[in-house]
Every structure is written in structure tokens, then in C-alpha cells.
Amino acid sequence: MIKIRRKKPRKLDLCSKEFKTFPTDVFADKKISRLDMSNNHITEIPVNIGDLVKLRYLHLENNNITQLHNGILNTKSLRALYLQGNPMKHLPDFIKENAKFSIYTDNEIFTYYPKVEIDYNKQILMKEIGSEVDSINNHNTIFNENASVPTVSDLTFSRHEDRIGRSLTTCILFVDIRDSVKKNSDHRSQTLAHMYSSFIYGVLRIAKEYNGHVRNIIGDRVMIVFDEASCCDNAVLCAGTIMSFCSLKMGKTLPNDNFYCGIGIHYGNIDVIKVGLSVQGNENPEYQNLVWIGEPANLASRLTDKAGKDNIPAVVISSDVFNRLTKKDIKKTFVSVDKSKFKDIDFSVLGCNLNIK
Structure with missing residues (x-):
């Protein structure tokens, strides 16, 4: 039997004792709060470690x-x-x-963030929301095939009857300003207002030129969805024209700074639903939006995250888009992008620094 000596009550120091396993005497005191068994030869934590119900800190470094x-x-x-x-x-x-x-190792730190509950007596609110959510889940969504991009007014989102959605095969393009966080710290609000206003105006105007429909603007990121007919050609032409606009005009909005953007495009079938809440007054439209369900939106956004960074071309497209391009002079400008740069994407990616004047 070992003789346990504690430096402080409820804190047990057994470091550098040549132990290969936890000594059974450790479990004699169920109120130990800190156990230090670092610098031993222990190979595993015993299954009954939970018997130490007051244990808060377990040190097993260098075992x-x-x-x-x-x-x-x-x-x-x-x-x-x-x-x-x-x-x-x-x-x-x-x-x-x-x-x-929380767990600390040489390779990673796992931090546990405990769940916190504060009672502000919102039972009535939660009961009302719960009832509405139950009603939503008890009705179906009917997806009708569509060749054109729907608007918010085309769809319904009633919680008390079946909802109408749309299903279409299309290209989705995301465009995003590079280094926008740094630009926000480097420039005055007046300069940034000019930059954002000019960029959004130019992108929206170019989108309309290529039968693209803007369906989301989040800060410096714009989402464009194209009607099904010739959507791959239109999306790539739109991307090239946006790049030309940024090269020729947008740089002039930032004194002593460069302006770059990244564009990602993916093709496939996507479902669209309307979500939101009906409220009284002028803010009603702000409480309603479209949600795009499926790979094209999700993966186009991921492509955009990488475009124009880390030696990746500014315009990147999926192989699904590339294979459907009919304009040979544009198609031949795209080259394969190193797949290791897109580890979470299971299709081939191609890119180029396209400018269409």
C-alpha cells in the first residue's frame, strides 16, 4: 500500500513516481478535486475514473x-x-x-463550452413558437419544376397549409471582395461607401446583362442565379465581365490600394423555398427571403472562398460548369486547379483570370 501525502486538502500529487497504472488507493478519497499523475509511465486511464465524483482537474502530462x-x-x-x-x-x-x-494534447486543444440556461420567463413565447414549428412540420413542401429564377413573391411559406417551392437546374455564381476586412481598417468610411456602392452597382448591372438574377447581397458578397437556358455560358461570361469591371474601374475607388475579387460558379439542381414571418408595416419584406437547398449554392460559395487567394485563379468553376460551356474560345482558357486546395470538394475545379471587355 502506498502512503498518500497531499500538498493541500483534496489535491493529490503523485507525479514522478514511476507508476504504470493508477494505484487503487487513489480511489479511497472520493472528494479529490485535483489529481496530478504527470511524469509517470501510465498507459491508460482506468474505466472507473468516474468514481472520483469531485475530480475537476486531471494532470497526466508526460505519460x-x-x-x-x-x-x-x-x-x-x-x-x-x-x-x-x-x-x-x-x-x-x-x-x-x-x-x-476541456482536453489539452500536443496536437490539439478541445475546449468545452458549457450550456448556459437563464430563465427570463419566456414560456409563452416558446409555446407559441413551438406550436408554429409543429404546424410547419406537419405540412409538405411541393417543388414545381421551373426554368426561370423565382422571386420571393412567386413562392408561399404558409405554416398552416402545404407550401409551394421551385426546383430548377441552373448555375449559381458568388462574387466576393478580397481583403475586405483589411480595407475596412485601412480606409475612411467615405472611401468605403464609394467602394461598396460602386461594386454592388456594377455587379448587379452586369448580372442583368447575362440573364442573371441577384438573389442575395451580404456585405461584399453577391449571389447571382441564372435562368436555365445557356446558364453555364452566361455565368462564365458574367464572371469575366465582372473581373474586367473590377480591373478597369474599381481600383480607382481606393487611393493607394488594390482592388481584387474572387468568383466561384457551380451547376446543378437546386430547390428554392420562401421563409420568413409576416409582420405589420414597412419592414414586412425584410422578414422574408429565399433559401436555396442543394449543392450549387453551397459549393459555389466554397469555391468563392478560395478564388483569388493562395495562388488560385480569381475565377474558379466546377467541372460540371466547364463541361457545359459551348464557347470554345473561353473554354480553352481554363486550366485545372490543384485539387489539394479544395479538400472538401469531390469534383474537379478549373480556373483562370478571365477578363471580358
Whole structure:
């Protein structure tokens, strides 16, 4: 039997003792709040670690632990587990998904943010919302095929009857200003107002020229959806014209600074629904919008995030768009982009720095 000496009450220091396992005497005191067993030869945490119901901090730095097991999830009071200096390559997903404590290793830090509940007596509000949500989920959404891009007024979002949505096959283009965060810190509000107003006006005007419909403006990012007919050609022509506009005109809005943007385009089938809330007064339109369900919007946005950065061309398109281009003089300008730069995308990506005057 080992003789346990505590530096402070409820804090147990067993570091540098040549232990290979947790000594059974550790579990004699169920009120230990901090246990330090760093600098030993321990290979795993015992499954009954949860018996230490008051344990808040567990130090196991510089041991031989290679993996974690379910037992550590049974701790009721643990706030932090320290595993630096162990041969552990990564934390298992099931641990990160279920742990209610922070974990520190050489390779990563998992921080647990506890759920906080504050009672402001909103039961009536939550009951009303819950009733409406139940009504939404008890009705269907009917998606009608459409070749043209719908508007908010084309769709319904009633919670008390089946809703009407649209389904179309199309190209979606996102365009985004590069380094906009830095520009906001480097320039005066007057200059930024000129930049944003000019950029949005130019993009919207060019979109109309190529049968594109602007369906979202979020700060410096614009979403353009194209009617189905010739949508791939129109989207790429639109992208090239936006790039030319930015090159020829937008740089002049920023004294002593450059102006660049990135554009991503993807093609496919997408469903559209109307969401929102009906309110009285002039703000009613602000409470309603369209939601685009499917890959084209999601993946076009991801392409845009990368476009014009890290040696990636400013205009990037999916292989689905490229294969449907009919304008050979434009198609031959696109080259393959290193797939490793788009690890979360499962199709080929092509790009070029296209300018259409």
C-alpha cells in the first residue's frame, strides 16, 4: 500500500513516481478535486475514473497514453484533462462529441463550452413558437419544376397549409471582395461607401446583362442565379465581365490600394423555398427571403472562398460548369486547379483570370 501525502486538502500529487497504472488507493478519497499523475509511465486511464465524483482537474502530462476510452466520459465534475507529452495522435470524435470538459494534447486543444440556461420567463413565447414549428412540420413542401429564377413573391411559406417551392437546374455564381476586412481598417468610411456602392452597382448591372438574377447581397458578397437556358455560358461570361469591371474601374475607388475579387460558379439542381414571418408595416419584406437547398449554392460559395487567394485563379468553376460551356474560345482558357486546395470538394475545379471587355 502506498502512503498518500497531499500538498493541500483534496489535491493529490503523485507525479514522478514511476507508476504504470493508477494505484487503487487513489480511489479511497472520493472528494479529490485535483489529481496530478504527470511524469509517470501510465498507459491508460482506468474505466472507473468516474468514481472520483469531485475530480475537476486531471494532470497526466508526460505519460504513455495513446488513446482515450469511454470511462473518462463518466466523470461528473471534470473540467480539464491535461495530456501533453503523451504519444496520442488525435482525440477520437466520440470523445469530442460527448466530453463535457476541456482536453489539452500536443496536437490539439478541445475546449468545452458549457450550456448556459437563464430563465427570463419566456414560456409563452416558446409555446407559441413551438406550436408554429409543429404546424410547419406537419405540412409538405411541393417543388414545381421551373426554368426561370423565382422571386420571393412567386413562392408561399404558409405554416398552416402545404407550401409551394421551385426546383430548377441552373448555375449559381458568388462574387466576393478580397481583403475586405483589411480595407475596412485601412480606409475612411467615405472611401468605403464609394467602394461598396460602386461594386454592388456594377455587379448587379452586369448580372442583368447575362440573364442573371441577384438573389442575395451580404456585405461584399453577391449571389447571382441564372435562368436555365445557356446558364453555364452566361455565368462564365458574367464572371469575366465582372473581373474586367473590377480591373478597369474599381481600383480607382481606393487611393493607394488594390482592388481584387474572387468568383466561384457551380451547376446543378437546386430547390428554392420562401421563409420568413409576416409582420405589420414597412419592414414586412425584410422578414422574408429565399433559401436555396442543394449543392450549387453551397459549393459555389466554397469555391468563392478560395478564388483569388493562395495562388488560385480569381475565377474558379466546377467541372460540371466547364463541361457545359459551348464557347470554345473561353473554354480553352481554363486550366485545372490543384485539387489539394479544395479538400472538401469531390469534383474537379478549373480556373483562370478571365477578363471580358
